[in-house]
Amino acid sequence: MIRRFLVIALLAIGATVSHAQPSLPSSFQAKTIHSPEAADIFVRWVGKGPVVVLIHGYAENSDSWAPLAADLMKDHTVVVPDLRGIGKSSRPEAGYDKKTQAKDIRAVVTGLGYDKTFVVAHDIGNTVAYAYAAMYPDKVERLVVMDAPIPGIEPWNEVLLDPRVWHFNFHGPDAERLVAGRERIYLDRIWNDFTGDPSKPDEATRNFFAATYAQPGGMRAGFAQFTAFSQDAKDNRIFEQVKLTMPVLAVGGEKSFGPLQAVIMRRVATNVREAVVPGSGHWLMEERPTGTVVLIRNFLDSPNAGQTAARLAD
Numbered sequence: 154m155i156r157r158f159l160v161i162a163l164l165a166i167g168a169t170v171s172h173a174q175p176s177l178p179s180s181f182q183a184k185t186i187h188s189p190e191a192a193d194i195f196v197r198w199v200g201k202g203p204v205v206v207l208i209h210g211y212a213e214n215s216d217s218w219a220p221l222a223a224d225l226m227k228d229h230t231v232v233v234p235d236l237r238g239i240g241k242s243s244r245p246e247a248g249y250d251k252k253t254q255a256k257d258i259r260a261v262v263t264g265l266g267y268d269k270t271f272v273v274a275h276d277i278g279n280t281v282a283y284a285y286a287a288m289y290p291d292k293v294e295r296l297v298v299m300d301a302p303i304p305g306i307e308p309w310n311e312v313l314l315d316p317r318v319w320h321f322n323f324h325g326p327d328a329e330r331l332v333a334g335r336e337r338i339y340l341d342r343i344w345n346d347f348t349g350d351p352s353k354p355d356e357a358t359r360n361f362f363a364a365t366y367a368q369p370g371g372m373r374a375g376f377a378q379f380t381a382f383s384q385d386a387k388d389n390r391i392f393e394q395v396k397l398t399m400p401v402l403a404v405g406g407e408k409s410f411g412p413l414q415a416v417i418m419r420r421v422a423t424n425v426r427e428a429v430v431p432g433s434g435h436w437l438m439e440e441r442p443t444g445t446v447v448l449i450r451n452f453l454d455s456p457n458a459g460q461t462a463a464r465l466a467d
Contacts, residue, residue, distance in 0.1 A: 174361035175216040175438075177233060178223050186264040188237070188257040190248050195241035196234040196261050200226040203294075204267045205453065206258065207233045210276020210301065211378055212343050213362055214240035220442035221273070221449060229453075232270070234261050236281065238374025240365055249377035250384040251277075255284035262292075271453050273297040275437065277378055280304060280385055283421065287392035290399065297449055298418060299404040300435050305386030306393060306420050308413075317346045324376030332372055337363040339372075349408035349434030358439060389421075397422035402452040406433035406440070426452065 181197040188194055197215065205225055207218040215233045225231050235242040237257055238249060248254070258281065262270060269292050274282035279298040286293045302312045312318060320343055332339040340363050344354055354362075366375055401422045405414035407429050415427035428448050433441040 174357045175219045177216055177219055178226065180226070181222075181231075181233070185241075186261050188260040190253050190256045190260070192237040192245050192248060192257055193243040194234050194237060194257050194261050196232060196265070198230065198232045198265060200228075200230045202229045203453070204230040204232060204262075204270040206262060206270050206272050207231065208258065208272065208274040208278035208282050209233075209236065209239075210274075210278045211239075211375065212340050212366075213276070214365055216240075216361070217275070217438050220438055221446050224446050224450060225453075229271075230267070232261065232265060232267070234258065236278070236378075238377060239371075244370040244374040247377075249374070250381040250388065251280040251284045252288070252385070252388045254281045255288055258285050259289060259292075268292060269294055271295045271297075273299075273449060273453075275299040276301045276435070280389070284385075284388065284392065286397050286399065287395070287421075290397060293399050295400045295402070295453060296397065296422075297402040297404065297452060298414065299437055299445075300406050300410045300414060302410075303389055303417055303421070304382045305389035306417055308416070309386065321379050321382060324380050328376060329372050334367075336367040336372060340366065344436065347409060347435035348440065349406060349432060350440050353434075354436055354439040393421050398424065400452075401425045402428060402449070404428045404430065404437065404445070404448060406435055406437055407431045408433060409435040428452075 177197055181199045183197045185193045185195050207222065209215050209217050215235045218233050222231050222233055237254055238244045272282050272285060272293050274297065279301045280303050282296060282298060283303050286296050302309055337359065341359065344359060366372055401418050401424060403415035403418040403425055405411040411429050412427060415425055418425045430437055430441050430445055437445045
């Protein structure tokens with residue numbers, strides 16, 4: 154009887170842990186750094202060793218990096234900012250083009266006393282990371298981009314024909330009014346459209362991120378990320394004229410961008426490694442965290458990050 158009770162108790166604890174909201178380890182330090190581009194960027198950091206900057210995407214915030222951050226902090230310095238307008242960063246009226254946000258990231262890096270770093274990005278974070286690498290190429294040692302297009306970089310025009318990217322053009326005052334008090338419904342549509350596993354992100358994760366976007370000004374700032382895509386496309390076509398030369402890892406979920414991520418990056422970089430995460434949709438940290446973490450760590454730590462392809466099971 155006691156044994157049966159213990160088993161039930163352990164299963165209950167396991168269920169609670171597996172459905173906890175995402176959160177960076179408590180050992181991370183936190184501060185807000187003022188960007189010269191008129192934003193206050195909330196950042197957390199911890200660790201020793203090579204510096205890795207993690208740039209999150211839309212429908213999430215910096216806590217989405219919890220699995221990767223917990224692993225890399227063992228032997229890296231891990232820097233995890235919230236993009237302007239998201240999470241605990243300020244929500245200015247302007248500056249949501251990714252070129253400006255790359256300057257925010259540079260202010261964070263130098264504000265913490267660092268210079269050269271690795272950069273890992275997901276979703277709209279890819280476009281911020283690309284702008285950062287294009288603007289500060291000698292400051293990026295290796296670049297990882299995961300499962301998202303880059304405005305203006307082909308096949309961008311084909312991507313825009315996909316009905317699942319309806320949210321790219323859903324913004325403005327009327328859109329804000331429509332989703333007010335219904336942020337979870339709006340975000341569910343995005344999470345559901347791009348997941349390879351309907352149970353991921355789980356309920357606790359969805360509730361947590363929806364609450365952050367429901368804060369005053371949260372959806373206005375979130376929509377502004379997409380309003381800026383037309384300017385991002387113009388900037389990226391200019392950046393594209395000079396190819397990135399640092400090693401790049403292009404990661405796609407098998408049920409989402411897959412090998413297309415590498416196709417995109419080979420248009421803008423000369424040394425691209427391709428990787429596809431089997432069974433995963435867009436939300437790699439939620440759907441296949443173990444395999445994705447291994448993939449990224451191996452790339453960052455590898456003495457030879459040459460042009461190869463990879464597939465990893467979680």
